[in-house]
Amino acid sequence: MARSKEQNERMRESRKEKIRNAALLQFVKQGLFATRIQDIAAEAGIAQGLLYHYYPSKEEIFVDLINEALDKTIAASYSVRDMEAGPGEKIRFALERLVDTIENSQTFLDTCRLITQATNSTAIPMEAQDLIREKRNIPYQVIEQIMAAGQKEGSVVAGDPKMLSIFFWTSINGLAIYYSTNNNRDVTLDYRVIASMFLTEN
Amino acid sequence: MARSKEQNERMRESRKEKIRNAALLQFVKQGLFATRIQDIAAEAGIAQGLLYHYYPSKEEIFVDLINEALDKTIAASYSVRDMEAGPGEKIRFALERLVDTIENSQTFLDTCRLITQATNSTAIPMEAQDLIREKRNIPYQVIEQIMAAGQKEGSVVAGDPKMLSIFFWTSINGLAIYYSTNNNRDVTLDYRVIASMFLTEN
DNA sequence: TGATATATTGAATATAAATTCAATATATCA
DNA sequence: TGATATATTGAATTTATATTCAATATATCA
Numbered sequence: 001m002a003r004s005k006e007q008n009e010r011m012r013e014s015r016k017e018k019i020r021n022a023a024l025l026q027f028v029k030q031g032l033f034a035t036r037i038q039d040i041a042a043e044a045g046i047a048q049g050l051l052y053h054y055y056p057s058k059e060e061i062f063v064d065l066i067n068e069a070l071d072k073t074i075a076a077s078y079s080v081r082d083m084e085a086g087p088g089e090k091i092r093f094a095l096e097r098l099v100d101t102i103e104n105s106q107t108f109l110d111t112c113r114l115i116t117q118a119t120n121s122t123a124i125p126m127e128a129q130d131l132i133r134e135k136r137n138i139p140y141q142v143i144e145q146i147m148a149a150g151q152k153e154g155s156v157v158a159g160d161p162k163m164l165s166i167f168f169w170t171s172i173n174g175l176a177i178y179y180s181t182n183n184n185r186d187v188t189l190d191y192r193v194i195a196s197m198f199l200t201e202n
Numbered sequence: 203m204a205r206s207k208e209q210n211e212r213m214r215e216s217r218k219e220k221i222r223n224a225a226l227l228q229f230v231k232q233g234l235f236a237t238r239i240q241d242i243a244a245e246a247g248i249a250q251g252l253l254y255h256y257y258p259s260k261e262e263i264f265v266d267l268i269n270e271a272l273d274k275t276i277a278a279s280y281s282v283r284d285m286e287a288g289p290g291e292k293i294r295f296a297l298e299r300l301v302d303t304i305e306n307s308q309t310f311l312d313t314c315r316l317i318t319q320a321t322n323s324t325a326i327p328m329e330a331q332d333l334i335r336e337k338r339n340i341p342y343q344v345i346e347q348i349m350a351a352g353q354k355e356g357s358v359v360a361g362d363p364k365m366l367s368i369f370f371w372t373s374i375n376g377l378a379i380y381y382s383t384n385n386n387r388d389v390t391l392d393y394r395v396i397a398s399m400f401l402t403e404n
Numbered sequence: 405t406g407a408t409a410t411a412t413t414g415a416a417t418a419t420a421a422a423t424t425c426a427a428t429a430t431a432t433c434a
Numbered sequence: 435t436g437a438t439a440t441a442t443t444g445a446a447t448t449t450a451t452a453t454t455c456a457a458t459a460t461a462t463c464a
Contacts, residue, residue, distance in 0.1 A: 174376020
């Protein structure tokens with residue numbers, strides 16, 4: 001015996017995470033196909049051969065990253081759903097937090113870019129496509145329900161709640177995509193402009 | 203002499219256009235890198251070798267397509283700027299038209315996807331990057347000016363007009379990106395929801 | 405019709421990247 | 435310390451795709 005099973009498992013997982021982080025940087029900059037195994041290995045500071053000890057291919061890394069990214073967006077939407085506040089306030093707080101995150105978290109921007117990239121290409125692993133099909137709509141459904149509840153309450157404007165949810169997420173996503181390539185530090189975003197699309201009182 | 207110069211030129215250009223159309227379909231579906239010369243040739247119904255009589259590489263096709271796409275968005279923004287109407291009405295009409303186009307024009311969705319793809323990758327030809335740097339901001343500037351004029355008039359809400367322009371285009375772009383992969387024919391979009399972000403009276 | 409220019413094909417070749425692998429290093433524990 | 439398992443490297447090989455090219459077809463006009 002050389003090393004304890006659990007310790008090995010932990011070290012292995014931390015190496016895999018280092019590789020995933022390196023791959024995320026490259027995928028976000030160049031896309032899945034333009035990124036070479038060599039790019040990921042160099043970014044992670046290892047030889048290309050070693051990468052194959054942890055992942056059988058860059059596609060597998062991509063699948064892991066997409067899965068993580070989707071789970072993050074789902075978790076974020078659940079945290080909104082489970083807030084102690086009325087529907088209108090939930091929409092307001094969610095937008096405030098999301099806009100702030102767009103302005104301050106590179107990781108969030110990367111996550112948005114990766115998902116957008118994956119959603120807009122058929123040239124990604126089947127497994128990633130399945131994950132997207134399965135998980136992508138959850139945040140839309142969560143917001144749709146909050147919009148519907150807000151309409152009953154009178155705090156949310158009239159209109160198909162499904163449509164309002166689409167406007168909610170596409171605005172946020174469009175903004176994130178824009179910000180990830182425009183370090184527009186001279187413009188400060190005011191979430192209340194977006195909020196005025198959905199809320200009756202501003 | 204075999205054929206008149208002009209006739210040749212015309213035929214050549216029409217073939218190039220057929221190739222560009224084929225390439226656009228593939229680029230939008232798969233991205234620049236995942237698209238093989240063979241994919242474009244097959245889509246255009248020609249042998250791969252022939253493609254090189256018209257374009258030296260797929261990168262050159264991409265540059266042509268990006269240039270066309272950017273020019274289209276610029277032309278669209280100029281047509282809004284030159285409308286015979288007050289600033290508020292221009293914003294309203296522009297949004298109405300854009301949302302309608304998102305719902306009905308696949309070409310428009312493809313254009314948005316191509317630009318987003320190009321804007322979000324460093325793995326595109328330098329020439330395409332230069333075109334984007336040079337042309338991308340024009341529509342933002344056009345809308346920014348209309349927003350500022352609308353604020354003077356009182357028809358547009360307060361706030362940095364640069365920010366309002368960013369919200370304008372990122373909402374439209376986010377929506378287009380979403381729609382290009384979700385044939386959501388059960389939801390009808392109401393442009394007035396987006397308009398309410400910018401206009402004082404709805 | 406025949407001369408000429410261009411179009412077209414698909415196989416041959418070149419190039420680039422993915423993947424494998426033999427050699428070597430390192431860590432752990434008996 | 436030595437036995438053993440895993441980590442690590444970079445060169446060798448394979449595979450995929452881009453690119454070239456020789457052969458052939460087609461269109462135009464004198």
